[in-house]
Amino acid sequence: EAEVAQSPRYKITEKSQAVAFWCDPISGHATLYWYRQILGQGPELLVQFQDESVVDDSQLPKDRFSAERLKGVDSTLKIQPAELGDSAMYLCASSPWGGQSVNEQFFGPGTRLTVL
Amino acid sequence: QQQVKQSPQSLIVQKGGISIINCAYENTAFDYFPWYQQFPGKGPALLIAIRPDVSEKKEGRFTISFNKSAKQFSLHIMDSQPGDSATYFCAASMDQAGTALIFGKGTTLSVSS
Numbered sequence: 001e002a003e004v005a006q007s008p009r010y011k012i013t014e015k016s017q018a019v020a021f022w023c024d025p026i027s028g029h030a031t032l033y034w035y036r037q038i039l040g041q042g043p044e045l046l047v048q049f050q051d052e053s054v055v056d057d058s059q060l061p062k063d064r065f066s067a068e069r070l071k072g073v074d075s076t077l078k079i080q081p082a083e084l085g086d087s088a089m090y091l092c093a094s095s096p097w098g099g100q101s102v103n104e105q106f107f108g109p110g111t112r113l114t115v116l
Numbered sequence: 117q118q119q120v121k122q123s124p125q126s127l128i129v130q131k132g133g134i135s136i137i138n139c140a141y142e143n144t145a146f147d148y149f150p151w152y153q154q155f156p157g158k159g160p161a162l163l164i165a166i167r168p169d170v171s172e173k174k175e176g177r178f179t180i181s182f183n184k185s186a187k188q189f190s191l192h193i194m195d196s197q198p199g200d201s202a203t204y205f206c207a208a209s210m211d212q213a214g215t216a217l218i219f220g221k222g223t224t225l226s227v228s229s
Contacts, residue, residue, distance in 0.1 A: 042221050104165070
């Protein structure tokens with residue numbers, strides 16, 4: 001069964017350091033999302049890609065966060081510098097474009113970030 | 117502004133009982149309502165979803181009830197099992213490709229054996 005892959009699964013860093021997360025969506029899925037899930041809360045969208053283009057990054061703290069999907073396949077989310085409040089689970093999701101279940105999103109296992 | 121409100125925050129049910137989780141939404145443009153199940157350390161997994169053209173959808177032991185006029189929907193888990201112990205999230209969005217999901221805050225379900 002096709003799955004969304006993410007790495008690393010866990011990351012511990014000190015504040016002011018740079019961190020990067022990687023996501024490989026399900027093959028053929030044109031839409032890719034990065035969500036942030038704070039402990040005890042539901043996921044919240046950070047950035048959304050359609051192929052290689054950013055569709056929505058209105059909730060991305062652009063002074064420290066950046067995201068790219070250069071070839072329209074895998075994606076990287078970067079934080080520089082990390083702050084204590086960035087500790088959270090970072091989830092990647094993908095969905096196909098069109099079809100019957102047009103907004104069915106499939107999530108990866110996430111990267112648990114701890115900032116010390 | 118929280119657009120999807122979920123209750124209760126936590127729920128304890130005996131094995132074989134019925135678990136009921138409720139959600140309410142504000143944006144009348146929403147027309148896709150999925151429920152996700154999340155186990156500790158894992159990403160959310162799609163459980164069941166409904167669109168407002170029907171008032172109920174059933175898949176196995178899981179049923180979504182939808183009330184468009186009240187802008188509410190709920191998840192019913194029949195014959196709850198210990199393996200159902202997880203966090204459940206309702207979500208809402210427009211039913212079109214490339215639309216971000218708006219999630220509720222989640223309900224932690226514990227099924228006692």
